[in-house]
Amino acid sequence: MRNAMHPLLIRFLPDMAAVSGRERLRSGLGAGVGILLTGLLGSLSAAIDPSLPTLVAPMGASAVLLFAVPSSPLAQPWSIIGGNMLAAAVGMTAVMLIPNVYVAGAVAVGAAIYLMMLLRCLHPPSGAIALTAVLGGPGLHALGYGFVLWPVAGNSLCLLLAALAYNRLVGRTYPHRPRPVTPDQTAGTAASPVGRGFHADDLDAVLKDYDRVLDIDRDDLETILRRTELHAFARRSSATRCGDLMLRGIPAVAPDMPLRALHGLLASEVFGTLPVTNDRAEVIGIVTEGDLLNRADWSRGKPEIGIRQRLRLIQDGASAPNGTVKDVMSATVPSLGIDMPISAAAALFAETGFNALPVTRANGKLSGMVRQADVLNAVLADAAREG
Incomplete structure (x- = not known):
C-alpha cells in the first residue's frame, strides 16, 4: 500500500510494523x-x-x-x-x-x-x-x-x-511479563550464539546513552534484535535440523510421578533435564535438577512442596499441589520440531534460558531432546565455515 502512495504522503506515515x-x-x-x-x-x-x-x-x-x-x-x-x-x-x-x-x-x-x-x-x-x-x-x-x-x-x-x-x-500475555529466568539459566546473559553479535551489557549501555523513553519492553527489544541477527544468519547457514542433533532414549516422566521418585531418576541420569509427557506421549513440559532444587522444600532432607511454592501454584491457578512432578515442572516450554533449523532453535534457547528442550513430531509426541550446547556448537561451526 505504501508503494502506491505519493512520496510526499509517505513522509507523514509512521514507520510501524505491519500487523495482521x-x-x-x-x-x-x-x-x-x-x-x-x-x-x-x-x-x-x-x-x-x-x-x-x-x-x-x-x-x-x-x-x-x-x-x-x-x-x-x-x-x-x-x-x-x-x-x-x-x-x-x-x-x-x-x-x-x-x-x-x-x-x-x-x-x-x-x-x-x-x-x-x-x-x-x-x-x-x-x-x-x-x-x-x-x-x-x-x-x-x-x-x-x-x-x-x-x-x-x-x-x-x-x-x-x-x-x-x-x-x-484471546491468547495474549497480559500483564506483560519479563523474560523468565529459569534455575538452569547461567549467571549473566550470553553473547549471540552466532559468535558475532552483541552482549546484553552492550544493549544496556546503548539504551543508557540513548536516554529516551522507548515504547517497548527492554527484553522485547533484545529479543527482536537477537531474532533479527539469527534470521540473517539462518539465510546463510547449513541445512542442519534439530532432528540431526537430538538425543534419543531420554526417559520421559509422568506429571503425577512423586518428587522422591523424580529425585532418584535425576540422580541416576547424566542428563539433567527430563521431558514430561501425558498418557498419549505428548510433551506437556520439562523438569530439571534446578526445578527440583529451587521449587521444592528440602528442610527435612526430602523434596516436598513448601508454603512459597504452594502460594505460587495458587497464584498461577494450578490444581492443588500433591508433591508430584507437576508441582515443580516448567509447563510453558516451547518444543522443537524435528525439521526446525538449528538457527531457530538457537533463538528459542537464547530467549528461554533452558539448557535443553524437547523435540516433537508433528503430532506433538516426544522424539528426543536437544541440548543448548549441541545447538550452539553446530551454529558456531556453521559460522566458522561461513567466515
Whole structure:
C-alpha cells in the first residue's frame, strides 16, 4: 500500500510494523468491549449520586494502549492505575494552588509527567487526566481529591480488569511479563550464539546513552534484535535440523510421578533435564535438577512442596499441589520440531534460558531432546565455515 502512495504522503506515515487483520480486529473489539463495560459499571455511580461523572474521556486513550499494544511498558497495570491516579491528584492540586487556568494546566501536565517517570508509571493518557482535572469546571472541582478515587481510579480499575480478562481470552500475555529466568539459566546473559553479535551489557549501555523513553519492553527489544541477527544468519547457514542433533532414549516422566521418585531418576541420569509427557506421549513440559532444587522444600532432607511454592501454584491457578512432578515442572516450554533449523532453535534457547528442550513430531509426541550446547556448537561451526 505504501508503494502506491505519493512520496510526499509517505513522509507523514509512521514507520510501524505491519500487523495482521486478525490483530487489528481483536484490538478494536477489545477496546470497544472494555469501554462499554467501564461505562456500564460507571453508570451505577449515577444511581448513587447523579452529580458524579460516569466515564472520563482519557479512558479512550488508555483503551488504545491496553488493547492494541498490551506489551508496551506504558500499558501495564501499574502504569494505568498509578499514572492516572497520580495525574488526577496533581491536576487537582494545581487547580487549588494556581488561579490561572492555563498556568495550572501546564504545571499539572508537566509535573504529572515528571512524577510518573520518577515512579515508573508513565501512561500517556494520564496527561489528559491531569488536564481534565484543571479544565473540568466547577462541578468537577467540587469533587476535590475525591476525583482521584471516582471516576479516575474506578474507571481505570474497570478498564484494567476488562483488559486482563479479554487479553487472556484471546491468547495474549497480559500483564506483560519479563523474560523468565529459569534455575538452569547461567549467571549473566550470553553473547549471540552466532559468535558475532552483541552482549546484553552492550544493549544496556546503548539504551543508557540513548536516554529516551522507548515504547517497548527492554527484553522485547533484545529479543527482536537477537531474532533479527539469527534470521540473517539462518539465510546463510547449513541445512542442519534439530532432528540431526537430538538425543534419543531420554526417559520421559509422568506429571503425577512423586518428587522422591523424580529425585532418584535425576540422580541416576547424566542428563539433567527430563521431558514430561501425558498418557498419549505428548510433551506437556520439562523438569530439571534446578526445578527440583529451587521449587521444592528440602528442610527435612526430602523434596516436598513448601508454603512459597504452594502460594505460587495458587497464584498461577494450578490444581492443588500433591508433591508430584507437576508441582515443580516448567509447563510453558516451547518444543522443537524435528525439521526446525538449528538457527531457530538457537533463538528459542537464547530467549528461554533452558539448557535443553524437547523435540516433537508433528503430532506433538516426544522424539528426543536437544541440548543448548549441541545447538550452539553446530551454529558456531556453521559460522566458522561461513567466515
